[in-house]
Amino acid sequence: MKNRLRELREARGLTQEELAKILGVTRQTIIAIEKGKYDPSLRLAFKIARFFGVKIEDIFIYEGD
Numbered sequence: 001m002k003n004r005l006r007e008l009r010e011a012r013g014l015t016q017e018e019l020a021k022i023l024g025v026t027r028q029t030i031i032a033i034e035k036g037k038y039d040p041s042l043r044l045a046f047k048i049a050r051f052f053g054v055k056i057e058d059i060f061i062y063e064g065d
């Protein structure tokens with residue numbers, strides 16, 4: 001699954017560490033999501049979307065199987 005997390009984070013001027021603290025996860029989690037190596041839980045996806053004020057599908061792009 002592709003995502004726009006890095007783009008949104010950088011637009012806010014946040015580091016990976018700062019975003020991780022805000023969301024209550026590790027910096028490694030943010031790195032893995034941004035690289036597309038880890039798909040967040042639904043709960044975390046909602047937290048991310050709520051923080052940025054967008055819908056989940058505006059951040060995470062599902063490309064099918």
